[in-house]
Amino acid sequence: MLGEFEYLLISAAARLGDQAYGAAIREEIEATIGRKCSIGALYTTIDRLETKGLLKTWMGDATAERGGRAKRMVRVTPKGVQAGKVFYDAVMRVSRGASWVPNRTGSAS
Amino acid sequence: MTSVTWSLVEVVAQLLHRDERDAVLGDLVEARSTGWQSLFGILGLVIRQNVGLWKSWRPWLAAFGLALPSSLLLMGFSISISRTYQQVVGPTILKAIGLTVGPGFSLLLCNVLLLISWSWTGGFVMGSVSRRTVWVSAALSFLPCLFCLERFRIDSLSRLCLLLFLPPAIWGVYQGLRIAQIKLSSAIILALAITVLTIPAWSSSGPWIPNWALSWPAWYLVAMARRPGKNAALGRHGRPVERASCREDCKE
Numbered sequence: 001m002l003g004e005f006e007y008l009l010i011s012a013a014a015r016l017g018d019q020a021y022g023a024a025i026r027e028e029i030e031a032t033i034g035r036k037c038s039i040g041a042l043y044t045t046i047d048r049l050e051t052k053g054l055l056k057t058w059m060g061d062a063t064a065e066r067g068g069r070a071k072r073m074v075r076v077t078p079k080g081v082q083a084g085k086v087f088y089d090a091v092m093r094v095s096r097g098a099s100w101v102p103n104r105t106g107s108a109s
Numbered sequence: 110m111t112s113v114t115w116s117l118v119e120v121v122a123q124l125l126h127r128d129e130r131d132a133v134l135g136d137l138v139e140a141r142s143t144g145w146q147s148l149f150g151i152l153g154l155v156i157r158q159n160v161g162l163w164k165s166w167r168p169w170l171a172a173f174g175l176a177l178p179s180s181l182l183l184m185g186f187s188i189s190i191s192r193t194y195q196q197v198v199g200p201t202i203l204k205a206i207g208l209t210v211g212p213g214f215s216l217l218l219c220n221v222l223l224l225i226s227w228s229w230t231g232g233f234v235m236g237s238v239s240r241r242t243v244w245v246s247a248a249l250s251f252l253p254c255l256f257c258l259e260r261f262r263i264d265s266l267s268r269l270c271l272l273l274f275l276p277p278a279i280w281g282v283y284q285g286l287r288i289a290q291i292k293l294s295s296a297i298i299l300a301l302a303i304t305v306l307t308i309p310a311w312s313s314s315g316p317w318i319p320n321w322a323l324s325w326p327a328w329y330l331v332a333m334a335r336r337p338g339k340n341a342a343l344g345r346h347g348r349p350v351e352r353a354s355c356r357e358d359c360k361e
Binding site for chain 1: 128133134136137138140150151153154155
């Protein structure tokens with residue numbers, strides 16, 4: 001099963017779709033969790049997920065905004081989508097009944 | 110970002126693979142990170158990557174199972190060959206009596222071939238089994254060399270005799286880094302040749318453990334050659350990076 005940060009990264013990449021690359025994913029994660037995400041954690045996790053076959057990366061085009069440097073584009077593979085679903089389902093199941101989980105009417109139980 | 114800090118960032122970024130360096134530096138520029146943030150970010154990435162490499166068995170095998178013991182054993186073997194050379198070939202040349210050779214000449218020839226083969230295969234496996242940690246393996250090979258060079262006390266031999274194994278070993282490392290694995294037929298011939306060359310030592314009370322400690326890389330090459338593409342499929346950083354659009358099979 002995925003780790004917490006791996007899930008965050010896969011989810012961010014999936015949400016960004018064709019615009020998923022290092023800086024964008026990092027920004028998305030930081031905006032979501034409200035904490036800094038180090039570039040080391042980001043790229044080592046991308047490498048690990050790619051080795052597991054959950055992500056696919058390739059070098060995109062260079063842009064002036066980036067000082068003429070290329071982006072490392074990221075796409076979630078079908079295996080990655082499946083791993084994300086498994087993690088999400090597990091979190092939903094294990095959270096059921098916890099005090100911080102809103103009930104069906106929308107208020108916390 | 111000051112030019113000094115930027116220069117430092119550029120220098121540290123050299124530790125990353127070219128594509129990754131481009132992506133990381135571009136991300137830092139895009140995120141408008143400060144010089145120090147960029148520097149520590151890249152240092153953190155390099156440290157994480159290098160620590161991560163040691164989670165695999167390969168660097169441990171290359172460094173502690175091969176580089177360190179093999180360099181010690183091969184130094185001993187280099188000295189042994191140098192002394193045999195002095196006893197067998199030296200007098201022959203000094204007497205200037207043509208092609209007459211001493212009785213141990215064939216054994217000397219066997220040992221020279223063995224030294225070259227053991228050194229080359231050891232270097233090749235060291236280079237191919239864990240490319241990114243090859244500098245650690247190399248350092249672990251050189252440390253015993255420095256130690257022994259410092260304490261070398263045989264007047265009739267040059268200290269350089271200790272390092273006879275180095276040229277073929279360095280050539281092997283270079284080849285291992287370049288081609289990762291050799292053809293199955295070549296690997297089998299090499300392994301058989303090494304095993305046959307060790308036969309003269311079997312008759313004596315001979316050094317069995319050192320023999321096999323130095324011979325296993327040749328049989329490892331045979332085993333690896335039976336798994337085509339396993340090593341070669343991985344890039345320098347153990348992951349393939351394409352500069353092209355993603356294939357259709359990656360689409361969700």
